[in-house]
Amino acid sequence: MxxxxxxxxxxxxxxxxxxxxxxxxxxxxxxxxxxxxxxxxxxxxxxxxxxxxxxxxxxxxxxxxxxxxxxxxxxxxxxxxxxxxxxxxSKEELLPKDPIARARARFFAETVTSAAVGPWYSAVTRGEDPAPFLKALDIVQSLLPAEGFAVGQWSIADAAVTPFFARAEATFKNDIGKYEVGKGKALWATVESDPKYARFRKYFEDVKSRDSFKTTFDSDVVIKSFSALHGRPSA
Ligand SMILES: N[C@@H](CCC(=O)N[C@@H](CS)C(=O)NCC(=O)O)C(=O)O
Structure with missing residues (x-):
């Protein structure tokens, strides 16, 4: 047992x-x-x-x-x-066996988390300009391989960062937060349409399409709670 x-x-x-x-x-x-x-x-x-x-x-x-x-x-x-x-x-392979690939997974988790959390959270909770969040996407794209997840196969590096991108989407897309009205929606429209962010979009779709995301993320709860805590949405 x-x-x-x-x-x-x-x-x-x-x-x-x-x-x-x-x-x-x-x-x-x-x-x-x-x-x-x-x-x-x-x-x-x-x-x-x-x-x-x-x-x-x-x-x-x-x-x-x-x-x-x-x-x-x-x-x-x-x-x-x-x-x-x-x-x-786990009996599943959630980190590659190769020590270098394991180190790269941990580096991805650390680097992307520290690049994304600050700009997202300070925009939503303190009303700072959301634009610096896009720099985090440049960093993600510079670290991702041409295809697949943080280190190719899915790993806990992807578990580490996906929750922040999911909440960034839920808040910015719905203009939830203390920043200037419209800036969240505008930023997320850029993420969704600018050719520059194509690799991030594919990565984000790939992590969101996994059952581990679909069964654990409740966007209604996130949208309601963040609007109640941090204001708006503008709708
Ligand atoms: N460094 C911690 C951060 C965990 C954290 O900050 N959790 C928040 C909620 S997102 C919390 O429980 N805060 C205590 C509170 O709200 O009273 C971790 O990675 O687990």
């Missing part, structure tokens, strides 16, 4: 979404427990994650109700660590 895994997660959260995509690709059974980030259970920080963030897992120990985590299970947090763990636990 494999050890039990309970994932503490939240639909809105891109970091938690990384873990959900990786678990789906890993084909590892797990229990999913939604944490309401606006009203977190009082037991969550003391019993699961002292940082009080999602994602986190309980691993092993008795098979208990997720709302009463056992002290006998291991508690592990941080999305980057969790997706590596799921790759290690």
């Amino acid at each position: 494999p050890e039990q895994i309970t994932l503490y997660t939240a639909k809105i959260c891109p970091w938690a979404h990384r873990a959900e995509i990786a678990l789906a690709e890993a084909k590892i059974p797990f229990k999913r427990f939604e944490i309401d980030l606006k009203n977190k259970p009082e037991w969550y920080a003391p019993k699961v994650n002292p940082a009080s963030k999602v994602p986190a897992i309980s691993y092993g120990g008795p098979d208990v109700d997720p709302a009463t985590p056992s002290p006998e299970s291991q508690k592990i947090a941080e999305s980057g660590i969790l997706i590596e763990l799921f790759a290690d636990l």
